[in-house]
Amino acid sequence: MTQRIDKALIAEENAKLAGFLKEDYEALGNQLARDDINIEDITAKAEQFQIAVPSWGTGTGGTRFARFPGEGEPRNIWEKLEDSAVINDLSQCTERVSPHFPWDKVDDFTELKQTSDSLNLKWDSINSNTFQDQPGQAHSFKYGSLSNTRAESRDLAIQHNLDCIEWGKALGSKTLTVWVGDGSNHPGQQHFQSAFERYLDSMKQIYAGLPSDWELHIEHKMFEPAFYSTIIQDWGSNILAAMELGPQAKSLVDLGHHAPNVNIEMIVSRLIQFKKLGGFHFNDSKYGDDDLDSGSLHPYQQFLIFNELVDAQYRNQEGFGPNYMLDQSHNVTDPIESLMNSAASVQRSYVAALIVDRKKLSGYQQDNDALMASNTLKKAFTTDVSPILEMARFNRGGAIDPIAVYRASGYRAQAGRERPNSGGNGSGIV
Amino acid sequence: MTQRIDKALIAEENAKLAGFLKEDYEALGNQLARDDINIEDITAKAEQFQIAVPSWGTGTGGTRFARFPGEGEPRNIWEKLEDSAVINDLSQCTERVSPHFPWDKVDDFTELKQTSDSLNLKWDSINSNTFQDQPGQAHSFKYGSLSNTRAESRDLAIQHNLDCIEWGKALGSKTLTVWVGDGSNHPGQQHFQSAFERYLDSMKQIYAGLPSDWELHIEHKMFEPAFYSTIIQDWGSNILAAMELGPQAKSLVDLGHHAPNVNIEMIVSRLIQFKKLGGFHFNDSKYGDDDLDSGSLHPYQQFLIFNELVDAQYRNQEGFGPNYMLDQSHNVTDPIESLMNSAASVQRSYVAALIVDRKKLSGYQQDNDALMASNTLKKAFTTDVSPILEMARFNRGGAIDPIAVYRASGYRAQAGRERPNSGGNGSGIV
């Protein structure tokens, strides 16, 4: 296993753009200086920003109708790590990988840890999976996992989560993320309260197995795979469950898991206020859990979320420190490209939120000057902070233009040659 | 002030239908008996069912675009009581009226109580109003009431709620319902967390003024009049606020105040489980807070909500006992007709939920027999319980067919003659 993108190529491609970058960076620096913002401070913060990539995101996604495989898809966690290393080499803000079990289960976790170390990658939150039956599974999750009416299925789901914690310890992770698809497709199928009580009982057993320096993140979702009711359907059920479990339990926000029209940035604020914001699954969506590239449709919403996050930092809000992760399904793009692009998109929102004039904003809020408050946010959002993002990558040894370098590298074609029989079945489920 | 519908007319109209009612009631009784349901037990429960009418619902509603006044609209709380008496005389399930202050404020509350007593009407939850400025108001609610950045406006809003409690005591009410339109129309206009903290501080002062046998009901709403963010935007913020305040604070569910596609019956279940279900504002809606007649569009959803409520009764769920109220805007119908019709529609959902075979349902749920669980609910829903509703009214001295009797009475035309200059301005706000 090797560094897959030649550093010389990065340097060569950067050299083509460095002059323009210097010019644009200076112009932006001058512009920001008028508002007493030191561009170097912002760039330094941009360099420290990190967002995890999901191991499964390096493969091509699909829908129940079909999956159209891409060239050279990774066939296992080792190859997913290779792709993740490429993403981080170029992007320089994705040094953590979030695994999904049992998909990424290996016989020797020590070997896996050594491999990730050698690639300068760390492990983010562990994702358990009780929404599928594994081959030979003794008790099915067809009618639920942690909330199943049958103790046998619940116990299996609990044990899997406890296993995940063990595997995570071996990898140096500190967080377990629990998303379950449990729910119902018919009114009456499930007794809402009993099911939620069973869920809470199961989660308490998982929580009891949590090391003292770990967090347990609960993920809510409105619908899919259940189409009438879902056990943790919104942030309300999520935070109540987290409060029942204890201080190590927090809520995780996936941007695509809400009802239409919901104000997500306000939910983020509420979770911050009640010390229960655990982390994010970033993506974008128009209809449901579309899992599109982050910021590709609603960049201003993504900025407004970061406006809340940066504001919490600014106020030194107690107990604040969420995990950031991408969670996307790449159906029509090269996953490596989408992940690099999306990481930069999220980073852009962060940087733009950093240059909001919070003192002025606070004054406008106090005076109910709605228009100037809105314009204060908009000014930061419309400022083109691309030079800061590019300089942050450049300073850390990454690519000014990650997509261009990646395409120039021929990595995908090489993967196509080195990974025969990848891709699998193209037929979905209707 | 008199009994407005002649009892002789009711008797006369009932006589026309009593034969058919007896026939249908017997047939239904036989049908229910096959499942060991005694129709008389159900009818007895139907007779005890009560749902409050909103004082303001007796007038014609409107939109920001226009209001088209109806004939003989009530011009004050005295006339609203007259109309409410008519509704209850015929429907026999609306013996309580929910007032709205300052709209229904009078100089002498003792006189108002005596009048309602004489009409056999009681007073339900008190509704405060801090979403409008009253003539001569010292500090505006334009930028919020309980969460306003200015203490003067907050204090005014707090005091109004404390006044409402006093007026409510005089009328024998036991509940204060607080809905505020506070929120924002622009990103940045409001600091979400600070605004919510101010709201909670204000609510704590109101809660402190609550008699020990009262409840404080918090009403959430997704949007309108604020169109970007609303302070209590959903049941999540609602229950957190209620938990912060204490055991006398509970959450109130208005069916039209949720995001599209949200599973409202599940929210009802969650509130029951956490002992925080305070009450309901019943209405129906397709798009937003449309305030249409209850059950006119989504009768099965209304039934499913009552399925949760009757289930909680059946399980003797601790702390369960919500208030039921209609909250509708009658833009194109006679408000008296809509309120009678809607009360019966809600009562229908209650009665249908009573005949659900809960033992069988529980078995199907335990066995994950989704189809039979669904069919068990559907069987109750498709059973035409009209004869039970009619018999319940008939037994209590009401009308078998309230609309027909009301129309035969000429009440509306009489009101048109006796209430000159009612109706007011027809132009809305654009």
Add this chain to the structure above:
Amino acid sequence: MTQRIDKALIAEENAKLAGFLKEDYEALGNQLARDDINIEDITAKAEQFQIAVPSWGTGTGGTRFARFPGEGEPRNIWEKLEDSAVINDLSQCTERVSPHFPWDKVDDFTELKQTSDSLNLKWDSINSNTFQDQPGQAHSFKYGSLSNTRAESRDLAIQHNLDCIEWGKALGSKTLTVWVGDGSNHPGQQHFQSAFERYLDSMKQIYAGLPSDWELHIEHKMFEPAFYSTIIQDWGSNILAAMELGPQAKSLVDLGHHAPNVNIEMIVSRLIQFKKLGGFHFNDSKYGDDDLDSGSLHPYQQFLIFNELVDAQYRNQEGFGPNYMLDQSHNVTDPIESLMNSAASVQRSYVAALIVDRKKLSGYQQDNDALMASNTLKKAFTTDVSPILEMARFNRGGAIDPIAVYRASGYRAQAGRERPNSGGNGSGIV
């Protein structure tokens, strides 16, 4: 291949219920007679009602996350036909089957036709499939089929549809239904107008291959599998395409393919008015294209759709005669049970719409008596027409209670024994 449910069993089970049915039918007949409705006329119409089942609906559905196979799933079109025969034997309103190609493609269509004849089944609309790549397919549909930028992919998709027509001719079908998932996941990915022009060009070639007594039905869908834009995203694009193609092209309505809150019954009315209503895919949904059992969530909406359909019949609307079909995904129920149940649910809506007093309704509409117009529909809807549905089945030799007979028959267990290795892969796509 044999008659799978013993007629003696049907007779035996019916005998248990016939007495109650007679009693309930008489009571309902008396009740309807008061409004001058002859129950026998309605029952006769109920007996004539037919709705097709989708061949693929006899297997267990799934989501991109997982598919949990059921016992004894059909492994090919021959076994799907067996299951369809069972459904029709018991339900007596599903004598047509709608095939899906290439899934149901066989070497000898004459043999397939003989088999369906022997089971008393006919063939409904042919469904083409260009949303998946088939093994060895020369040109991919990953970036679209009929609207693909590459002529090779478009030609393949066109030819497949022309093949479908040929296969349909062999089966005696008269309709081709075209649904494509073509669209985009990113703003900019597709040039909207060019893509629609390519789609129309492709469709014109298919239309040109249509026999003169066939119809071409276009199906719109808001989203999924494409999550930013879809080529035929709504009824607007649908009817414009149908108008461009010619009189044999019509629009097909799938109830789950619309934006939230949309008034579907109004769309049905518009399509009727412009002579472009081709047919329906019936199902129910709460969030997206959930493909739940018809009428299981929104029975009143389903009734309101049939109110439009029966009204068009009543008015002898020119060019009216849509195809009815179920299109559901059965993830947690026995597909045979769900299809029988759903067919009866749709039939219930039809029968309830038949007993609407259209003369009175029209009068109320003319007089703007909104409340009585609403109540006129509600009266029909709340009338429990179960006895009519049961009698219609009974009269035709079906089961009074199809689910009970089916369960008593042991058919599913037998299928489990006779169909080894059915079910396939349980892992979805994330």
Add this chain to the structure above:
Amino acid sequence: MTQRIDKALIAEENAKLAGFLKEDYEALGNQLARDDINIEDITAKAEQFQIAVPSWGTGTGGTRFARFPGEGEPRNIWEKLEDSAVINDLSQCTERVSPHFPWDKVDDFTELKQTSDSLNLKWDSINSNTFQDQPGQAHSFKYGSLSNTRAESRDLAIQHNLDCIEWGKALGSKTLTVWVGDGSNHPGQQHFQSAFERYLDSMKQIYAGLPSDWELHIEHKMFEPAFYSTIIQDWGSNILAAMELGPQAKSLVDLGHHAPNVNIEMIVSRLIQFKKLGGFHFNDSKYGDDDLDSGSLHPYQQFLIFNELVDAQYRNQEGFGPNYMLDQSHNVTDPIESLMNSAASVQRSYVAALIVDRKKLSGYQQDNDALMASNTLKKAFTTDVSPILEMARFNRGGAIDPIAVYRASGYRAQAGRERPNSGGNGSGIV
């Protein structure tokens, strides 16, 4: 009546910012030049961009719950024109005003035209109003206007629209915009097809009165004021009506009038393709017809709409030339400020769309390179074109920072003094 903002003040304020503008404009010019874009060409196009303001938008808006009047609101069309002149003086892209009748009806339209001429203002599309009853109106629009079941109400609505055309001729307008709130609140209230037929009949009479160089614009809206069905509920009904009427009839898109999640830019494309795009009402919204400031919530959506519009120009699409207008409700801001800000926001979207590299975009689309196609749009969107907007205003004699100059001018306080008794009633309708 005078030029309300002193030109010296504008010059003085501009002088403070001119140095920074020059610096930023040069930097941006250099940046654009790398992609062979001449910034002067773009600025020239920006200077030509015009968007109309709605006369009613200069007053404070409200909701059915309340209206909180602002200081110095205009009391009549003369004062609305004064405010509009201020907006255009500073913004330099709002030289047209769109009137609303009968609100803006005057005795002497010649005088009104002379006044607008003297203010350098022109008249945009005429808006008729048949969603309210006017004092003394002989036949009510309570149950509809152009689609009312009663000929008397329809005739009144038709005549009002014909009057609007006459008044518009006097003012030099060339377009009539027809929006009606006709619809229903109850299933059954209205016969959908009959109502649509009546609507079309009425519209044909209006169309017949249209001068040959006028256009008739039809505006669709999903809901409000009608909450079950609306006669022109979406673009489908809209374009069908426009096609029925003839070539002078076109469809108008209000951004807030669609179902949740709908892809509006695709609807725009469809209307362009079928030569039926008449114009726009720009605003922003999160929930319904919120009428918020344009681009304040979804700036990327606004850009994507202009991407379609600029693309149509670029392709010289036949019959293309829509009207642009703001249509907003300013509930918590100074309307003059919101209108200036919003005009600039729309202009920003236009300018950003101008710098999209359409040749590259087309290549990526042809190659199905979704990521680079998306990035091509994003690159234009993230470019901060503020210097171009500022320079365009500066070149035309407007303000570099319109809000700052306006606030410095003291115009609002002066209006407060000169317009006593403005504001009207603060109580909404519940």
